[in-house]
Amino acid sequence: MVSEAEVEQATRVIAGRYRLVSVIGHGSMGTVWRAYDEFLHRPVAVKEIRLPPGMPQGQADEVRERTLREARAIGVLSHPNVVTLHDIAHENGDPYVVMELVPGSSLAHLLRSQGPLDTTQAAAVADAVAAALQAAHQAGITHRDVKPANVLIATDGRIKLADFGIAHNISENTLTKTGITLGSPAYIAPEVASGSEVTNNADLWSLGATLFATIEGHAPYDPEGDVIATLLEVVNGDVPKPSNTGPMAKVVSSLMIKEPTDRMTLAEVRRRMYGLLPEPGTSPFTLEDITEAESFIPAPKQPEPEPVVEPEVDSTGPSLADDPGPLPFAPSQPMLELDAEPTARIRRGVPRSLIYAAAVLLFLAAAGGGFAATRYAGGKSLLPTQPTVIQQPVVQPPEATPPGEFAVRNGDAATLKGTKGGGFSIKVPPGWDTFVEERQPKNLPVSTRVHYVSPDGKYELTIERFPDFYPSRKINQFKDSVQSTWPRDAFVASDPLILQYTNSFESGQYWKYNTVDAGVLRRTTYSNLMPMNDADLWVVSLTVPTVEEDTGKGALFDKIAPSFTLTP
Structure with missing residues (x-):
C-alpha cells in the first residue's frame, strides 16, 4: 500500500543520482517510483524493495535476491519490446533497480477504459509480446507473469513487456519459499496452477489469456474471484473460448491448450500476425487512446537552470535554459503542452464521485472540453495559465489563502x-x-x-x-x-x-x-x-x-x- 511515509520520502535521492518523484505503483517485489536521473537529465523508473516491519533477516535477504533476479533477468535482454534496465543502485545496503520509464498506458487500463481492441491493435500487441518472449526464452528466461497489466503501450505506440519480478532463469536455483507468487490466477497456465514444473510453455498460455482479454475486453477467468476457486477452474474446468470469431480467436485457442507441448509456438504466432499488422512505421494506437486510458505520470521538477542573458530581450522577461537535447521518449504525434507544474490527465476509470464532479464542472465550463477535465484531474485551476508579458514586470501571485467566510x-x-x-x-x-x-x-x-x-x-x-x-x-x-x-x-x-x-x-x-x-x-x-x-x-x-x-x-x-x- 502507499504509505504516508512514501509520500514524505518522495524527495529522496538514491545513490546520489536518482531523485524519487512520485509513486507509480506496487509490484510483486516493492514500490515502483517515477524518478529523475540527475546525471543524464532524464526520467527513469526505480523499483525499491519493500520489507514488511519485523521480517526475519533470512527472508529479507531472499526478497533482496528476488530484486537482483529481476535485474539479472532484464539485464541479459536487449530488445525493443522489453523494458530496458539502466542501472542497479545501492542505498543503505538495499538494491534499487533503475529501468526505462515508459510514459503511456498499460494494456489493462486501455481495456478497462475502451473495451476490446480491434484486430490491428490486437495483432500489434500479440506480435510485440511474442517478440519479447522469444528474446527472453532464447536467453533462458521464463517470464511467468504475462498479463495485460504488464504490457505497456507508450505514447508513441511502442509496446513493451514489463515486470520480470518473478521471472525464472534456468541457470539459477528457483526460489520456492513462502511468499513467492507464481503470477495472476486469471492468466497463469494450468501446469503452474497445479504446481507442476514451470517451462517456457507456461508463457504461451499466459500470452493466449492476455490476447483473450485483448479481443474480448475481459480476462478468461474472473480476476476478482476467489483465488483457490480460480486455480481449480484453470486446472479442471473447460478452457474458455473467445466469442470473437476473427483471426485472433484462432491464435488464442491455439495458445490456451492445457497440454503445454501442444501450444502454438511464438514463431507461429508472429507469422500469423504478419498480415494483420499496421503499415511499417505507423502505430494502431493514437495518442488520444493512450492518454484517455491512463493518466500520464507527472514530470519531475527539473533542476533550476543557470540564468541565460540574452541582449535582445529585456532583463525583466523570462530567461531560458540551455537546450537539453532530444527527449528520451519523443512521441510520434505532438503532445499537449504542459504547464510548468506537472499536471495529471484523467482516465475513464476514476471513482464515480469524481466523474460526477467532473460532469458538473464541464457543464459550467463546456468550452474547456478535455482541457477542463485534465486540469480538474490534476487538482489544478480550470482557467488557462496566463502568458508572461515581455517588457512588463512579473508580479508574483500571492500565497494561497483559506477560503473566505463559509x-x-x-x-x-x-x-x-x-x-x-x-x-x-x-x-x-x-x-x-x-x-x-x-x-x-x-x-x-x-x-x-x-x-x-x-x-x-x-x-x-x-x-x-x-x-x-x-x-x-x-x-x-x-x-x-x-x-x-x-x-x-x-x-x-x-x-x-x-x-x-x-x-x-x-x-x-x-x-x-x-x-x-x-x-x-x-x-x-x-x-x-x-x-x-x-x-x-x-x-x-x-x-x-x-x-x-x-x-x-x-x-x-x-x-x-x-x-x-x-x-x-
Missing part, C-alpha cells in the same frame, strides 16, 4: 423511496456547486450522497446518509466497503479516532485514508463517521489533493465538519 447550506439526504429524516445543514465555502446521487454500496443499504465541489475542482465535500444502518451493521462494514472499491495497493488508511457522536450501538469515528488512481491521481480523504438517531449512519467527508492535505484539513475540514447538524 455560508450555511441546507441539504436533504432523503432517498428516492422517500425515507425521511435526511435534512441537514453545514457550512460550505462560497461558490461550491452541489449535486445529489443515490448509491447502492456493496453489502450496505442504499445511501443518499450530497456533493459540494469547489469551483476549481480540487476539493470535494460529501454528506452521505445510510438510513436503517443500525442495528444490523457496524461502522467497520462501511470502511470495508470503501476500501473494497480500490485496488489493494492503491489504498492506505490511518487508525481511526473516537468521536463524541454515539448512539445505542457504537461511537463515531474520525477516519483518514489516501488513494492513488493509476499511480498518478493522489487524493486524501478526511471523514467523520457519525451514528445518529439510533438508526442512521452519517458520513461527512472532504477529499483534497494529497499535496495539499495539511492545508485541506486545517483550513477546510476542521472548519466544515464541526458545523454539520441535522435539521427537522
Whole structure:
C-alpha cells in the first residue's frame, strides 16, 4: 500500500543520482517510483524493495535476491519490446533497480477504459509480446507473469513487456519459499496452477489469456474471484473460448491448450500476425487512446537552470535554459503542452464521485472540453495559465489563502423511496456547486450522497446518509466497503479516532485514508463517521489533493465538519 511515509520520502535521492518523484505503483517485489536521473537529465523508473516491519533477516535477504533476479533477468535482454534496465543502485545496503520509464498506458487500463481492441491493435500487441518472449526464452528466461497489466503501450505506440519480478532463469536455483507468487490466477497456465514444473510453455498460455482479454475486453477467468476457486477452474474446468470469431480467436485457442507441448509456438504466432499488422512505421494506437486510458505520470521538477542573458530581450522577461537535447521518449504525434507544474490527465476509470464532479464542472465550463477535465484531474485551476508579458514586470501571485467566510447550506439526504429524516445543514465555502446521487454500496443499504465541489475542482465535500444502518451493521462494514472499491495497493488508511457522536450501538469515528488512481491521481480523504438517531449512519467527508492535505484539513475540514447538524 502507499504509505504516508512514501509520500514524505518522495524527495529522496538514491545513490546520489536518482531523485524519487512520485509513486507509480506496487509490484510483486516493492514500490515502483517515477524518478529523475540527475546525471543524464532524464526520467527513469526505480523499483525499491519493500520489507514488511519485523521480517526475519533470512527472508529479507531472499526478497533482496528476488530484486537482483529481476535485474539479472532484464539485464541479459536487449530488445525493443522489453523494458530496458539502466542501472542497479545501492542505498543503505538495499538494491534499487533503475529501468526505462515508459510514459503511456498499460494494456489493462486501455481495456478497462475502451473495451476490446480491434484486430490491428490486437495483432500489434500479440506480435510485440511474442517478440519479447522469444528474446527472453532464447536467453533462458521464463517470464511467468504475462498479463495485460504488464504490457505497456507508450505514447508513441511502442509496446513493451514489463515486470520480470518473478521471472525464472534456468541457470539459477528457483526460489520456492513462502511468499513467492507464481503470477495472476486469471492468466497463469494450468501446469503452474497445479504446481507442476514451470517451462517456457507456461508463457504461451499466459500470452493466449492476455490476447483473450485483448479481443474480448475481459480476462478468461474472473480476476476478482476467489483465488483457490480460480486455480481449480484453470486446472479442471473447460478452457474458455473467445466469442470473437476473427483471426485472433484462432491464435488464442491455439495458445490456451492445457497440454503445454501442444501450444502454438511464438514463431507461429508472429507469422500469423504478419498480415494483420499496421503499415511499417505507423502505430494502431493514437495518442488520444493512450492518454484517455491512463493518466500520464507527472514530470519531475527539473533542476533550476543557470540564468541565460540574452541582449535582445529585456532583463525583466523570462530567461531560458540551455537546450537539453532530444527527449528520451519523443512521441510520434505532438503532445499537449504542459504547464510548468506537472499536471495529471484523467482516465475513464476514476471513482464515480469524481466523474460526477467532473460532469458538473464541464457543464459550467463546456468550452474547456478535455482541457477542463485534465486540469480538474490534476487538482489544478480550470482557467488557462496566463502568458508572461515581455517588457512588463512579473508580479508574483500571492500565497494561497483559506477560503473566505463559509455560508450555511441546507441539504436533504432523503432517498428516492422517500425515507425521511435526511435534512441537514453545514457550512460550505462560497461558490461550491452541489449535486445529489443515490448509491447502492456493496453489502450496505442504499445511501443518499450530497456533493459540494469547489469551483476549481480540487476539493470535494460529501454528506452521505445510510438510513436503517443500525442495528444490523457496524461502522467497520462501511470502511470495508470503501476500501473494497480500490485496488489493494492503491489504498492506505490511518487508525481511526473516537468521536463524541454515539448512539445505542457504537461511537463515531474520525477516519483518514489516501488513494492513488493509476499511480498518478493522489487524493486524501478526511471523514467523520457519525451514528445518529439510533438508526442512521452519517458520513461527512472532504477529499483534497494529497499535496495539499495539511492545508485541506486545517483550513477546510476542521472548519466544515464541526458545523454539520441535522435539521427537522
